[in-house]
Amino acid sequence: MAAERGGRARREPVRSMAYVAFGVVLLAGCASMPDSGDLRGVESTPRQDTQVRVFAMPPPEDASQAEIVQGFLEALTSDDPRYKTARMYLTAKAAQAWRPEASTTVLANGPSTEPVRSAGGREDTDSYTYTLTGDRVALVDDQQAYAPAEGTYGKRVHLTRDAKSGQWRIDELPQGVVMGKSDFQRNYTSVNKYYFASNTRATTGAQPIAVADPVYVRRRVDAMTQLVRSLLNGPTSWLGPVVRSSFPTGTALRKGVTSLTPDDQNKLTVPLNEKASQVGLTRCNEMATQILFTLQDVTPTVDEVELQAANGAQLCVLSEDRADAVASHGSVKRPEYLYFLDGKHRLVRMPGGSGGTSADPVPGALGTGDKQLRSVAVSRDEQTAAGVSLDGKSLYVGSMVSGASLGEPVLTSQGKTEGDRLTAPSWDAQGDLWVADRDPAAPRLLLLAKGAGQPLEVEAPGLDGRIDAVRVAADGVRIALVVEKNGKRSLLVGRIQRSGESAEQVVSVLELRSITPELEEITAMSWAGDSRLVVVGREQGGVLQMRYVEVDGSTPEGPAPAALTGVKEIAASEDDRLPLVAYSEDGIVRLPSGAQWQKVVKTGTAPVYPG
Template sequence: MVADREGGARRRPVRAVTYATCGVVLLTGCASMPDTGDLRDVESTPRQDTQVRVFAMPPRDDATPGEIVQGFLEALTSDDPNYDTARKYLTAPAARKWKPERSTTVLVNAPSTEEDNPASHREDTGNLTYTMAGSSVATVDGRQAYAPAQGPYSKKVHLTQDPKSKQWRIDALPAGVVMGKSDFERNYTSVNKYYFASNTPAGATGQSVAVADPVFVRKNVDPMTQMVRSLLDGPTSWLRPVVRSSFPTGTALKKGVSSLTPDDQNKLTVPLNDRASRAGAAKCAEMATQLLFTMQNLTPTVDSVELQGAGGKKLCDLTENETEAVAWHGSVKRPEYLYFLDGKHRLVRIAGASASTSPVPVPGALGEGDKGLRSVAVSRDEHTAAGVGIDGKSLYVTSLASGGSLGDPVVQSHGTTEGDRLTTPSWDSHGDLWVADRDPAAPRLLLLEQGAGRPVEVRTPELPGRIKDVRVAADGVRIAVVVEKDGKQSLLVGRIDRDEKPGERPVVSVLELHSVTPGWEEVTAMSWAGDSRLVVVGQEQGGVLQMRYVQVDGSTPDGLVPAALPGVKAIASSEDDRVPLVGYSDDGIVRLSPGPQWQTVIKDGSAPVYPG
């Protein structure tokens, strides 16, 4: 193993044995290092191919205290399922008490280690303390939820020397594990597990609405079984208030089941405890749907699941095609058309899956009339459209049917300039329309139920600035907003809470906003690009304009970077990744079809959108 350091730091070799034919790397965990108290770095494991398994070696006899600390930290980056090797660096009581599953702390680089008060030569007392230090990037909590966490990191580990064997071991240490970013990216992968929206109406077709809940699991430690256990444990804390699980409380894998593997027919059989037997047929179908959506996000090879209850009794089974009758899933609903404004600021469209460059006006007032538009949004069933007038003052909603009239505006802004008026509107899967009024004298986020009626003013108690742009997720329980304060913009994701009582207007709030672009100072454009992913255009402090995918938890998907698009002003994407990314740039409307280059669709166009 060699160091993987940023900034060109010196690489020091660490003794390792590699078995290439077996795909196994053994970390010695006992590199030669001085123990006189100098600042020392624990070397990060370099990126490995996904098929390579990395295992640590236990401490050697008479290992120095410094070797024990370094060996322990290296063992944390291995693929040892239960961290059994890491525990060998601990005393027996410490090994029993240590809870590695409680958290993972991610640092810019692997932690440096320094002996406290080395000048006092306290080794002869049989007690030593080391400080682990670094700069934090993120944390993963006990429910496997990722969160950016910038700032200094400093934790202590205490070592003791056994009076009989004279071997050094760690007897006090922080809970959880810690590692550098490169090791984290090699060890962990982000996977969506799925629940159902609990505080919103059913989808347009009456099914439950699937909601993605991203978590990080160890990619080389039976991730399939990890994900099933994580799904059964319930949603992450942030999402929990707005989703439900169809698995009865207390449902778990059958006792004794340690690993799950699909059969040669790509069916995954999941034996559950007797709690699962309480579910009826409809609930069981929902349980199977949650499992299948989750497994297919991990690996597309699973195309059916079977749930078994007490005594191995079959509860239900479900194929991929049958999930459509159970739940509405944004990423599998392919949009029929791509929409944008032509040179006369009227709404036009082209077939979303075609290579056509010949748009046609949409039926109805927004395509056939003479009203100039600044921005548009099309409902997810593609039956209705909302358009903001060219001056940004008025929002109109009308049918995408020939002969439909425009009618009166459903929302009006009194902002004095175009930049202080209405944002681009956005639809969720329930047919509700969202828009923000940027008027500095009365800024507000508005919800129009089914795109009509008196707007509901959405509560935003944690909003750190004025909304510049807004996009609601298809599931209707998450919302992305670009917020501007002191000339800087950031992209935040919040949870939509609804309190609805019969006969009363709903109380709708956006809560627990968190940044998904930490370090950025400008966000030019954004769009949802998957069940838990957005595509963002902007720049970091002192950086250049860039386009990047980000996850709703603030993590960055590994290896996914859209091709650069100079002069980009707007971006459009869909939860369905089978349709191309579309942009509005100095070259007009362009799209990123299969291949590395953007292609021009039409020179004279603006404001591209997919349904949503």
């Protein structure tokens, strides 16, 4: 994915994929590969310019078994929309049964091929088998959802010689496609499609909250139409239980519509089938909003969407500017301030977009220094703050209004040491406060409704380890946790599900999944976009590094943040106009777009944006 800092960021590097490419590269598909001997690797295609379309060559006359397998694997990496050339390497029956869209298996390198010899060394002159092998990196499923993978890949393809033509063709093969990591990066791009949180609304109570659902689409194969079809098909199974779509079940493009293209006024007309014909204006505007938010990942040239019924009648027209009034996208509003703790351990703030180096204590008791703090969180409306005491034992919540008092702690940990007490807190989109108690005798993930009242213990089935850090996404339906087990600190993302009425509400974090399996020591993390986090961690035997990671575990396109030594804490905003901020050995520092790290203040800790 192109570099994303959340909000309404455009993704310039993928702009070309929905339009005409500037060149064509042909994959020969006939490189020399022996049909006996040692295992050989199929070389991944070198990375081409993203505006160059790559097409495979059909099988040459009298091609050997090795050339057929080689050519087929090369054809899988081409930009052929329906894999027409790849099917030429198959028998007619196999071509009809093969479903390339079933999955995409990503290997560290191109698949290696090894001939399978028959028992006793006898060879069938009209039948041949190859084994495809490699080290798995990821799997993209039939919903286009990416997931990291590991282990060895091993599948067989069988070839037969046609009795009439004498040509070798593949008659048995695994469903889906397989390719090396470099070919995958050239062929596919990560994009967000958008749905609405089904049990969460912005603190204003009026707007539904848009939730990003990342999927991978083929980069230069009419990505716009691919993505709209994917949106209409519904959310991925992991996110599905906590989001809704405004498109009626069964909605699809009108029969006969094969491609979507905006007109010269940057208006995209989307003809729908009869399932959408009876929707009202409010629902139709939500549908159009989903499309507008989704297409921002594909092209910057769609400013307006018109939805049409099956009979061609206009259902609604919505502009990009009006979409912002229909749903909350990313952060509810642009943060006004950056917050951190000064040398007196009190909460201070400075304007978020400024280049200044002076900060003022926040109004209210948390800014006076009467209670020294070690970590803080500010509500997304920037009216309330929560702070953990310097010893990690007590959690305080106070209004950021001049003269406001603090009162007693809303939560107290019984942990015997500072490291066994409370984590830094985090506010969700509904104004509820999350925190973990690291007490080994009673480790818990807790939720305080509106930051007050009796803490609710959050169920987290499958959680294996102790929570060391908590960050809730702006959409309120996903949560990032740093979990420690046996000295390893992993970054997990889970789905927040709520059930029951407020008085007897049950809140759970389900289907936790690791999104940085290659890192064994996560030291800091923060949400940095609708579907992206910034992470500070270390690989086994490696040095501390800072990188972006998608919630599905994939690595976004674009550069990582500039290197910074001694990073202890990191803060990012879903609004891409605000800089990264960190607490390092140089104090509080920030990284403006296109610049290097700059020192803000020497004495300061725990930087945060609202959330």
